[in-house]
Each structure stands twice: as structure tokens, then as C-alpha cells.
Amino acid sequence: MAGKRFIEAYKSFFNPKPVSPPFLHVCQVGDPVLRTATKPVEVEHLDSPEIKQVILQMKQVMKRYDSVGLAAPQIGIPLSMILLEFSPKRKEQFGAEVYAAREMSTLPLTLVINPKMDVIDYSKVELPESCESIRGYSAVVPRYKAVRLSGMDEKGEPVVLEKKGWLARIIQHEMDHLHGKLYIDCMTPRTFQNDGWHRINVHQGRVKIEFHKK
DSSP: HHHHHHHHHHHHHOOOOOOOSSSSSSSOOOOGGSSSBBBBGGGTTTSSSHHHHHHHHHHHOOOOOEEOOGGGGTOOOOEEEEEEEEEEEEHHHHHHHHHTTTTTOOEEEEEEEEEEEEEEEEEEEEEEEEOOOHHHHEEEEEEEEEEEEEOOOSSSEEEEEEHHHHHHHHHHHHHHHHTTTGGTTTOOOGGGETTTTHHHHTTTTTOOOOSOOO
16 A cells, blocks of 8 residues: 555656646746736626636745736736736845835835726836746846826726836836746847846855745
């Protein structure tokens, strides 16, 4: 009996069963779902177990990866939903000088369903950004300085945000996901880099990128 259990465990490790979305990991570039334009969530479906599960898992993945933004396609669901958060701890993470220079500000965990974005300041700001779906890399990306975001929360109540600086950048990044776009589509190409290039040299290539967070 013990031998049979070992064989089954061995098989499941080397031949794992396919998992269906919503995932508890972030989909990576190359996955067709990241190039798919999303569909709106019907108001009458907001209270459905399926939508509630997607929202729950988006929040879990957001926390697991310590992200500042996440779109439903990133966990395999082509629906128009984004999560945003910029907690006070980011000031310590980035440092006061960068925090001020990039016009960063706090935002509690905010879910926006069927979001629409309007640009309110068309001047462009070029700064580096990264994405959990292109893990380990970054590039300089031009973004509008200020935007207005409108949509609804999980209860169907209206959500309206007017943000500038870094939060405006996060909003634009997540909105791109809903249209099947990634930052590599609008980046300054020569700035694209592996963020661990120096560590890779120091450790003679013995470095790995984790695609799953515990």
C-alpha cells in the first residue's frame, strides 16, 4: 500500500494535472490570456460564486506577490477587473527621495470592476516599471501624468479615482492588461533589462527567477 502511494505521489509530481483558472500564480508573457481583450462583468453576476472566487484569488495573489496592481487576466481570467494598492510601507521600500521624485502616494486596496480611464493631464513622464507577468525584468515606459478612473466595486457601488504621478502610472499599466497590452509594447526598447544582471554576474549565472510565491 505504501509503495502504491509513493508511485502515485511520484506520478503527480512529474506529471501534474492541469489546473484551471483562476490561478494562484501570475500568468507569464506568452500566455494567450495576456493578449486577450477582456469582457465586462455583468452587474447581475457580481454576487455569483464564480466572480466572488475570482476576486478572492486576485486579492490572495496580490498579497502573495506583494504587488501594487493586478488585473484579472494575470490569473487567467479575461474579465475587466483590476486591483490597486500602494501601502505606506512603500515609502520605506523606495526611500523618501524616490517616493517624492516619482510623486508616489498611498492608496488602500481598491477593486475596480469594468474600469474606464480618462486622461486629465496629457504630459508624459518616463520612468522604469516592471510587471509580475514579465517577472525579473523592467524598462522605462512613458505614461500620462494624471488620469481619472471610474468603475464599480464588488457590491456594484461606483468607484471614482483621480490620480497623478505613480498611482496614475499603476492605473495605466493595469488598464493596458485589460486590452491585451503589456508594458513591453510601449517601453523605450533600449532600456529593457534583466533586473538581476549584476547578481547573475557575481554568482556566475547561478541565479534563478521564482515564478511562484509561497
